[in-house]
Amino acid sequence: MGIPEARRKGKTGPAAARTAAERESFTAVASRLDELYTRLTHRRSRTRRPSDPLGDRPWIVTDLHMHTAWSYDCAVDPAELVDHAVAERLGAIAVTDHNAFGGALETIDEARDHDLIVIPGEEIKTDNQGEIIGLFLEREIPRGLSFADTVAAIREQGGLVYLPHPFDRLHSIPDPATLHRHLADIDVFEVYNARLLFESYNDEAMRFATKYNLTVGAGSDAHVLQGVGTGGLRMRAFDGPEEFLLSLRSAQVLRRPRSLVYLQSLKWVAQAKERVR
Helix, strand or coil: CCCCHHHHCCCCCHHHHHHHHHHCCHHHHHHHHHHHHHHHHHHHHHHCCCCCCCCCCCEEEEEEEECCCCCCCCCCCHHHHHHHHHHCCCCEEEEEEECCCHHHHHHHHHCCCCCCEEEEEEEEECCCCCEEEEECCCCCCCCCCCHHHHHHHHHHCCCEEEECCCCCCCCCCCCHHHHHHCHHHCCEEEEEECCCCCHHHHHHHHHHHHHCCCCEEEECCECCHHHCCCEEEEEECCCHHHHHHHHHCCCEEEECCCCHHHHHHHHHHHHHHHHHC
16 A cells, blocks of 8 residues: 555644645635636637627617608608608618619618618518518519519628518418528518517517527618607617628617507508598
């Protein structure tokens, strides 16, 4: 049998035992662990990628879903939309007219002398699988294409695929098989739409996005000026689709609901005025 270390070195008795015990005391062990964790944390902080790559940019409020008079069910003038968005202190808006692109182009032109980012978009009706919004488009995409062909048409322009009100069963939406088949094609998943009749549809969208780790978006879906900004995101200022996606990583969903009955009544009045002109 080997001779104990303390005895070989001539260190025996109560004093040696006390010294050994002190080296294994709670305070001593805690001190060594704290030193170890400090070294590991310092090493990890030097290699961690920044969580907010646009951290030097100002925060802005962005509404990603709205309409102008270029939509069949809306009477909002693009010039008035710009003035109202600026008055509401929005930093960016996406103009997403139903199956029309002229409203986005006209709004961009009206916003040239204003501190307002306008994302050109279109809300495109597919053949039978709901609607898809294309963001950062260059030209109009025809309605009636399949879900897959609509996505391809958006991609062909270098645009982003934004899925609006995915669980609003009062409108045509993708069936579950189509939705799951195209999860990888969706750049932005709308989790808050201020015009939905049932808030549970928004809640369902948020749960779905969380489950599948989807990038979230939000918008007012405004058809009247008073609805602009009732839904959106607080995010870093961006320039172009790549920075837009980077900014969405740290974006916060904003819910600013107003009475849906009130907004819908304003929409009906505006449509009635258009019919009598």
